[in-house]
Amino acid sequence: MTTGLVVTGLTKKFGTQVAVDNVSFTVAPGTVLGLLGPNGAGKSTTINMITGLLNKTSGRVELFGENLTPTNTAIRRRFGVVPQELAIFDDLSAAENVRYFGGLYGLRGTALKTAVTRALAVVDLTDHANQRPATFSGGMQRRLNIAMAIVHQPDLLFMDEPTVGIDPQSRNYILTAIEKMRANGMTVVYTSHYMEEVERLADNIVIIDHGQVIAHGTEAELVNLVTDAKQVTIVVNHADQLELAAITAIAGVQQATLHEQNLQLVLDVASNPLNQVLMTLIDQGVAVDSIDQPKLDLETVFLNLTGRNLRD
C-alpha cells in the first residue's frame, strides 16, 4: 500500500517558545488536507519544516514511504511548494518564470515547453503567458506562483495560505484549480485561516492552535465533536392537523415545538430520525413546505474547541 504524507511528532522551538508542539497527521494519496488555524498558530512553520525550509527541532516526516530529509532529492522532486510570500521574478515574463522553475526541476526541451503550457493552463494564465508579472493583479501573481510550483507535476503540493489578500474572482480561480488538480490525483496540503475554503476543499481537516493539533477529521467528524444534536426547522402547511405527540415519540427526536407554521426540532446526530419525522408528517396529512437546517460551521467548531474565535 502506498502511503502519502506521514508527519510524526513534529516540533519546533525558538528558545523557550514552542512554535510547533508535537504535531502528527497523515495525508492519504489523492486527498486534500486542510490545515486550519488562526494567524500565528504554527501552520507555516509546520509546512516549512516538512518541506525542509526550516530545520525541525524533532519529529519525523515520511513522504510516499520514504524518510524526507534535506538530502533526499529523489523524493523532494515529487512535491511542490506554493509559499505564502510571492516568489516571482518581475523582469521575466509569466512563461519565463514558470520555465525557469521547470528548469530547476530538471525539465528540458519539449518536455519543459509542454509542462509550462500545461501549468499556465491549470491556473488560467495562458492568455497572459508573455506578459510581465509586474503588470499582474495580486490574484494573478498568486496564480502564477502556483503554476511555478506545479510545473514539474508533483504528486504532492503544499500551499501556504494561497488566497490571502486577493480578489474573490482570483480566489475562485485558485480554488477551482485546486479541485482540478485533486481530480487528477494530486495530493494537496493546504493551510488557511479561512474556514469557508477549508470546508469547500478539504477531505480532512487538521485544526491547529498555538502549535498543537487540537482536532482532526472530516468536517462532519469535527462538527460531531462539539454537538450530538442538530436543529431542524420544517415549515408546514395544515399545521392544525399536526400531532406533536407522534413526532416527539419518534426515537432520536429530543425536542419538538410548533410555532405557527414552523416545526422546530432538535434531533440526535447519530440516529438522525429526519426521515421518520417526514414520513409521520405525510401520514398525518401535513404538507411539508421547506426544511431549513442551519449548518454548524468550522468557525463554531473552533470556538467550541478553544473558547476563542478563529479570527479576532
Add this chain to the structure above:
Amino acid sequence: MTVNRLIISVATLVALISIAIQQQAVRPLAWLLASGLLFISGQLGMLSWPRYHWWLGGGLLMIQIGLSVINSLNWWLLPLAAWSLMTLAPSRWWLGGSFTVVTLLGVGGLSTPMRLWYVGWSLAVAALAWNNYRQRQQRAKLLAQLDALRVAKNHYTALFQQGVVNAAAREAQATATERQRLVHEIHDELGHQLTGSLMQLQAAKISYRTDAQQGEQLLDQATTVVRAGIENIRQILHTEQLARETVNVDQLQGTLQRFTDAYQIQTNLQYSGDLTAIAPAQWQVLAANLQEILTNTLKYADARTVTATLRVYPQFIRLTVHNDGQGAPHYHPGLGLTGMVDRTANIGGQVLVDGASGFTVTTKLPRHT
C-alpha cells in the same frame, strides 16, 4: 583572589625596600615608598570604584612604567601592575599580551645582569596570574552548575508537591465515593431488610398471641430493638449526607468566590452539558488548573474580570478561563504553566494558552464514554 594579589604586592614591596635599605640608597627608597603607597591605594581604589577600574588600572600601569624609567627598582613592581589590570578582562590573550609587553619593557630598561632575573620574576607572576584566572573560571562554571541544579531542584520539588497534593486529593475523592456507596447500600439494602424484619416480628406477635405472655414481652423487646436500629441508621444517613466531599462544580464556584472576596476581582462561572460525564481525576485537574490560572491572574494580569466556562461536549470537556487583563503575546512559560501542561497531558488532555487579548487558558480533556 584579590587578597592573594595584594599580599604578594606588599611582600614584593617589602623585599624591594629591604634591598634599597641594604644598598643605603636613599633616593630609590623614597621613590619605592611613594610608588608602593600609590600602588596599594590604586589597588584599593579599583576595588572601591569598580566603575572606574579601567582608568585606575591603566593609569597605575602607566605611572609604574614612568617610575621604572626614573628608578630601576620599580621595574620589579611592573608585572604586579600588569596582573591587576589583567584581572579586569581575564582572557589568555590579555594575559599573554600584557606580560609580554611588561617583560620586554623591563628587559629594555634593566641592566644586563638583572635582565634574566627580571624575566624569571615576570614569568612567575604570569604563572600565578594564569593559575588565578583558571581558578576563577572554574569557580564561575561551578556556580553556573549550582544555579542550574537549584532550578532543577525547585522544579522537581514543585512537581513532587504537586504529586503529593494530587495524590491526597485523589484519596479524598476515593473516600468520598466509597462513603457515598455505603450510604446508598445502607439505605437500599439494610434499611429494607430491617423494615422487613419489623413487619415479620409484628406478624409473629399477632400469631403467637394465643401462647404465653412471656413470648409477647420478648417480641415487644425485639420490636423495640429493631425500631432503634432503624432510627440509628436514619441518623447515620443524615450525618453522612452532610459530609459529602466530592470535588465538583460547587468547588470551582467556591474557588472563584473566594478569589473574588480576597482580591476584588470579579469572577463568573458558566457551565453547560452533562457534568456527570467528568471523571473524578478530571475534576482534580480542572480544579488545580483553575487555581493555577487564578494565581497567575493575580501575579501578572492586572485584570478586572475572570470568566470561566466549563462545557461538556459529546467527545470532550473544555474549561476556558479568560481574564481581561493586559495579556502577554510573548509570555515565558513558568513552573505553574508547565505543571498545568504536564498534569493535563497526564490524563490525555491539552492546554492552550493565548495571550493575544487578555489572557485565555483552555484546558481540553477527552471525554470517556
